[in-house]
Amino acid sequence: MTRTASVLFALGSLGAVARKHRPVVFVAVVGALAAPSLAGDIPLGERRSGYATMSAATQAMQDDDTANPGMLWVLDGETLWRRVAGEGARACADCHGEAAQSMRGVAARYPAFDAKRGAAIDLEGRINRCRLEQQQAPALKSESKELLALTAYVARQSRGLPIESDDARLGPTIEAGRTLYERRQGQLNLACAHCHEDHWGQNLAGNTVPQGHPTGYPVYRLEWQGLGSLQRRLRNCMIGMRAESYAFESPEFIALETYLMWRARGLPLESPAVRP
Amino acid sequence: MARSLIKVSPNPRRGEVMEIKTLISHEMETGFRHTNTGTAIPRDIITTFVATYNGEEIFAAQLYPAIAANPFITFYTVARDSGVLEFRWTGDNGYAVSEQVKITVA
Numbered sequence: 001m002t003r004t005a006s007v008l009f010a011l012g013s014l015g016a017v018a019r020k021h022r023p024v025v026f027v028a029v030v031g032a033l034a035a036p037s038l039a040g041d042i043p044l045g046e047r048r049s050g051y052a053t054m055s056a057a058t059q060a061m062q063d064d065d066t067a068n069p070g071m072l073w074v075l076d077g078e079t080l081w082r083r084v085a086g087e088g089a090r091a092c093a094d095c096h097g098e099a100a101q102s103m104r105g106v107a108a109r110y111p112a113f114d115a116k117r118g119a120a121i122d123l124e125g126r127i128n129r130c131r132l133e134q135q136q137a138p139a140l141k142s143e144s145k146e147l148l149a150l151t152a153y154v155a156r157q158s159r160g161l162p163i164e165s166d167d168a169r170l171g172p173t174i175e176a177g178r179t180l181y182e183r184r185q186g187q188l189n190l191a192c193a194h195c196h197e198d199h200w201g202q203n204l205a206g207n208t209v210p211q212g213h214p215t216g217y218p219v220y221r222l223e224w225q226g227l228g229s230l231q232r233r234l235r236n237c238m239i240g241m242r243a244e245s246y247a248f249e250s251p252e253f254i255a256l257e258t259y260l261m262w263r264a265r266g267l268p269l270e271s272p273a274v275r276p
Numbered sequence: 277m278a279r280s281l282i283k284v285s286p287n288p289r290r291g292e293v294m295e296i297k298t299l300i301s302h303e304m305e306t307g308f309r310h311t312n313t314g315t316a317i318p319r320d321i322i323t324t325f326v327a328t329y330n331g332e333e334i335f336a337a338q339l340y341p342a343i344a345a346n347p348f349i350t351f352y353t354v355a356r357d358s359g360v361l362e363f364r365w366t367g368d369n370g371y372a373v374s375e376q377v378k379i380t381v382a
Contacts (some may be wrong), residue, residue: 066283069348072301
């Protein structure tokens with residue numbers, strides 16, 4: 001039996017035990033990660049985008065707009081931006097004009113505080129609210145090609161600008177997000193912070209654990225062979241922890257997104273980024 | 277919303293080796309996957325890519341199910357005369373997209 005195979009076998013048998021004696025296995029499997037050091041936030045100067053730990057080939061793919069497949073969605077988004085929709089018979093462009101001016105810096109400020117509803121709202125939610133209220137068109141489905149395209153197009157206008165999170169009204173949402181981020185969950189009994197605060201830069205299987213800054217969403221993920229939102233990525237992580245994922249656009253996801261953007265404040269936006 | 281992105285230097289010098297980059301939006305469904313209920317998802321891929329330079333074929337490729345979604349194909353040619361580069365992608369279910377780029381050789 002090769003070394004890899006025996007390790008897999010060992011993990012497999014531990015998994016079998018896990019269902020019977022969960023607390024014992026918790027010590028055995030998660031032992032290395034168990035101490036919830038949560039040593040505090042990564043110092044501002046040490047924060048790195050996931051871009052920094054990607055291979056040179058993937059970095060080159062993101063840097064070249066003709067090689068970055070995310071740009072295909074941006075082009076579709078530009079078409080949708082000018083397309084009349086709904087009973088309001090208006091296109092995004094009819095109110096907002098040229099996105100290059102009107103949307104510059106917008107994505108860097110989201111999720112933002114929606115004063116009308118007294119809650120945080122993310123960029124996808126904002127676009128759908130505009131569709132419902134201004135265009136009187138049906139909301140676009142989460143992760144639909146159209147919603148991703150419009151989000152990517154809007155986010156693209158803020159590329160290179162620093163992420164801002166200085167609205168005091170977002171305070172409670174950021175705190176709620178932090179609580180979720182630091183809370184253990186799922187069958188592996190891990191918190192987001194265990195990997196992304198305490199073990200970033202180390203390896204998880206063949207990949208480098210990133211710090212988890214959402215600097216490039218919506219992101220073209222090579223594993224997905226498509227564009228996806230931050231919520232889809234968070235779902236992925238939760239499934240990996242064997243936790244039950246929150247629903248798209250749920251308050252928990254919005255809170256997590258708001259916290260993560262606050263945590264990444266000051267880092268430049270890369271949308272649409274490419275990730276492995 | 278079939279989309280492509282093409283990068284060619286618009287004003288190459290005569291004799292210059294120019295790089296041509298093409299990216300096209302396509303799902304490239306392999307035909308090997310099944311839905312949750314076990315139904316096979318039929319193959320839907322781009323099968324051929326052909327590039328011509330003033331009507332003469334300069335590059336061609338056959339694509340198979342192992343090619344990733346949104347195929348990115350890049351190749352080189354020598355700039356000879358001003359004219360038109362044409363790129364043609366064809367595939368399953370009558371898929372056919374063609375794009376043209378004009379270049380002026382100095």
